[in-house]
Amino acid sequence: MSETVLTGGCQCGAVRYALDQLPENVHVCHCRMCQKAVGGPFAVICPVLKPAFRVTRGTISYFMSSDVGRRGFCARCGTPLTFDYPDGDDIGVLVGTLDEPDRAPPENQYGNESRVAWFAGLTKVPGDHPTYANNPEMLRRISSTNHQHPDHDTETWPPAG
Numbered sequence: 001m002s003e004t005v006l007t008g009g010c011q012c013g014a015v016r017y018a019l020d021q022l023p024e025n026v027h028v029c030h031c032r033m034c035q036k037a038v039g040g041p042f043a044v045i046c047p048v049l050k051p052a053f054r055v056t057r058g059t060i061s062y063f064m065s066s067d068v069g070r071r072g073f074c075a076r077c078g079t080p081l082t083f084d085y086p087d088g089d090d091i092g093v094l095v096g097t098l099d100e101p102d103r104a105p106p107e108n109q110y111g112n113e114s115r116v117a118w119f120a121g122l123t124k125v126p127g128d129h130p131t132y133a134n135n136p137e138m139l140r141r142i143s144s145t146n147h148q149h150p151d152h153d154t155e156t157w158p159p160a161g
């Protein structure tokens, strides 16, 4: 009997997943492959045992980033979702795709040979602004035409309207 403890999915909602255990050894990966795969300075990977990972909507597409590792993503909206070794015991979901990213804080870092030089100073970069705090009209236009799937499972997809 499985019991969902975390859920997540892609930006458009075509792919949704559930985790039946909390991730273990959540880690930041600065390696060059992860930088490219997520389009960011690093990936935050949340591993769970494969039987505890269930796709609950849609289908994950894969890019083999090497002969032994693959990157899962939504083919409809392009959101990177997972990293795993097909022969391995666990699968890592990417923290930003969780509905509650705060529940999977990193415990370790890898790939430091590729870590961007500005990483250490990131929290000291000036600016602590909410989204479009200086442009309420743009914020209204974005919010009123938001196509991002909400941070919870939904009964139907695609949403009406």
Ligand SMILES: [Zn+2]
Residues within 6 Å of the ligand: 010, 011, 012, 013, 014, 015, 074, 075, 076, 077, 078, 079
């Ligand atoms: Zn999608």
Ligand SMILES: [Zn+2]
Residues within 6 Å of the ligand: 029, 030, 031, 032, 033, 034, 035, 043, 111
């Ligand atoms: Zn990596």
